[in-house]
Amino acid sequence: MRTVASATPDFREIFKERYQMIVQAVDICKRFDATVALDHAKIELVPGQIHSIVGENGAGKSTLLKVIAAVHKPDSGKITIDGQHFAPLNFLDASKKGVTIVFQESSINPYLTIAENIFIGRHHEFSRPFLGLDWKRMNREAQDILASIESGIDIRQNIRSLDFGQWKLIEIARALSYNPKVLLFDESTAFLNNRESRVFLQAVRNLRNRQIAIGFVSHHMNEVFEVSDRITVMRDGKFIAEYDRNEATVEKIESAMVGRSIGSSIYPDHPTVKASDDVILSVKNLSVDNRVTDITFDLRRGEILGVGGLKGAGGEAILNAIYGSEKITAGQIYLSSSRYLAPTPSKSVLNRIALVPGERTVEGLIPEFSIHDNLNMTALPRRGLLRDKAKEKALTGAQIDSIGIKTVDAMHPVNSLSGGNMQKVVLGKCLSIHPDILLLNNPTRGIDIKARQDIYALLRELCSQGVSILLLTEDLLELLGMSDRILLLKKKRVSKIFEENRDLAEEDVIRFIV
Ligand SMILES: Nc1ncnc2c1ncn2[C@@H]1O[C@H](COP(=O)(O)OP(=O)(O)OP(=O)(O)O)[C@@H](O)[C@H]1O
Ligand SMILES: [Mg+2]
Structure with missing residues (x-):
């Protein structure tokens, strides 16, 4: 070799x-x-x-x-x-x-400045006798490193206004600060x-x-x-x-x-029968503060509607607004044909709407809790007022099998899992409520190729059982490989809806998002 x-x-x-x-x-x-x-x-x-x-x-x-x-x-x-x-x-x-x-x-601390994050735990290197910290030098050195990787980040920016991509660049700058x-x-x-x-x-x-x-x-x-x-x-x-x-x-x-060849495509074939025309979710003129403006679309029973756009184009706000974790400032949402007023996450669970959020540890999981507890957290099987231990156990077993979570013991804390396996727990937790509508925010980040192939097949299978999926993804191949129809966003507005996804190439999509 x-x-x-x-x-x-x-x-x-x-x-x-x-x-x-x-x-x-x-x-x-x-x-x-x-x-x-x-x-x-x-x-x-x-x-x-x-x-x-x-x-x-x-x-x-x-x-x-x-x-x-x-x-x-x-x-x-x-x-x-x-x-x-x-x-x-x-x-x-x-x-x-x-x-x-x-x-x-x-490993970014959002309550510190950018420069403090870069020199985290090493502030003493900038202290001067009797004069305290030399902030000027620290900021200058931080800015120099950020410039050396062409990050486009200005250390005066508020770290909480930056996105994950920019946080990653700050972490690289931190590593480089050790030369x-x-x-x-x-x-x-x-x-x-x-x-x-x-x-x-x-x-x-x-x-x-x-x-x-x-x-x-x-x-x-x-x-x-x-x-x-x-x-x-x-x-x-x-x-x-x-x-x-x-x-x-x-x-x-x-x-x-x-141990085997993956085959030419990891995406399941598009279904030969068209999804039904039943509209299960309808979004009309939706706006969320200054995150997204005047969004209108329908989601039909059994389809995957792909949502594409650059980060910050508004896809995340749409998913969160439907789920109820971000406040709607204008427009309406309908479930089947009845108005879904003031969505909240708990109402959404009752309406069998599940969300896989964008960042697994911040929003999706309680890292110190067991894999078992995280998987059961939303469905909460009950017998009267008590937890139904038997059902919980069955649910855990079923999720571990169906999405292939690799663990020796489901009672281990979820943060003992590898990154990709944690992401699978987030997905399992959502599937545990048997959703009618699945809102997926970049669901396969960090998941290996074989597991992705299995998850894609599972999503298709759910669709054939009538589940409707809104799939927000920054992975263009995933968008093209999985969607029945595609909605594209540019500058917080809908720039294009492809009513079918045949012979589309990456360039066809990129034109409408940048
Ligand atoms: N702190 C820990 N406590 C207990 N088990 C752990 C811990 N860290 C890793 N493991 C286990 O060790 C094994 C290897 O995990 P590791 O995180 O190195 O995998 P990986 O190849 O990075 O996977 P991924 O692609 O999902 O990130 C896994 O079974 C994982 O559950
Ligand atoms: Mg890893």
Whole structure:
């Protein structure tokens, strides 16, 4: 597998004896109680190279990065840098020694300034004897780093007015503030839209030119192929294979990941019979403060209406307004043909409307509660006044099976799950109320390709049973692959409705959203 690409000789291979790998992690094992997260995993990271790690949800990618960055101590195994044993005391110590990570989950504190977030925990580095903190220098250095990655962010902006994509860029700036030799990115693009991902990937490629050794985790194969020099595949905590970019193909990688080929399309065929004409949800001239203006559309029984647009174009506000988590400032909503006045989340549950929110930990889950409790939180099966333990257990089992949540024990806290598996819990929680209307805000972020294929098939199956789905997604391929009809938003208004989705290409959509 580790053959050298034909034309240019690989001097690293030729001078292997003299060449020193910057980071070598070998034989790394890590358990969390009964869960084996890493089982003799390994990876090598080289200066000026981007090395991607791919694998299904729960394969151990994040854990491996966290072991290298000293967030977790491995149970066994060895990490060396330039041949020297690398054993930092903790994450901060590792960062100071030049190995740092941009986490999968957001680590931005919205109550601090942008500069404070970048230098979080290190404010003392800017203190002057008798004069307190040198805010000017801190702000200047923060601004310089943000400019160096062409983030377009001004440190005077209120951090709460920025979106997740911009928060991610601030986290990258934080990592860069350590002037790292080794930089690890864990699904940094999962919350970015197409344009932001472009900016981000370009920034990562520039880091390669600065001779930083980069570890990169993503579920998006197109990104992986775009940026990687090498690709490592993991499965069940184990190292499976390593490829040079030149010898890797999507088929090879996918079958190493899941043990089978995914096939040419992960999207189910469009149904041959047209969805019914029954209008189950009707939105008329809806406006939400200054988030979205004058939106009118119908959702029919058994269809998937895709909603596309850039972040901030208003899709999220539409979903939240219908669900009742954002206030409507003008317009009306009808369920079948009766008016749905002043929606609230609890009324929506009674009306069998479920929402998968945009950010799983802030809105979707209680991280310290068990997987079981999170799955039952909305449906709350009761026997009289008491919890119906038997029904709860059945519901948990059914959701874990149908969407493939990978866990050894449903009583474990939900924050012990891998990122993609947490997202599956959010979806399971929504499905637990047997919704008639499903409002999905980017539901497959961070979910691996095989699980996505299963979830897409499940959504289609729900439609055939009469469930109606409003699918907001920033993933154009998902929008085109899943929608029966497509509504596009530009500058907070409807810019186009495609009444059918046949032979549409990405360009047809992009024209109406940028
Ligand atoms: N803090 C923790 N406590 C208990 N179990 C954990 C913890 N962190 C990870 N695990 C478990 O270790 C395994 C590997 O998880 P990891 O987060 O490394 O997967 P991943 O490959 O990053 O998946 P994803 O693509 O979903 O992010 C999973 O089974 C997960 O549940
Ligand atoms: Mg992960």
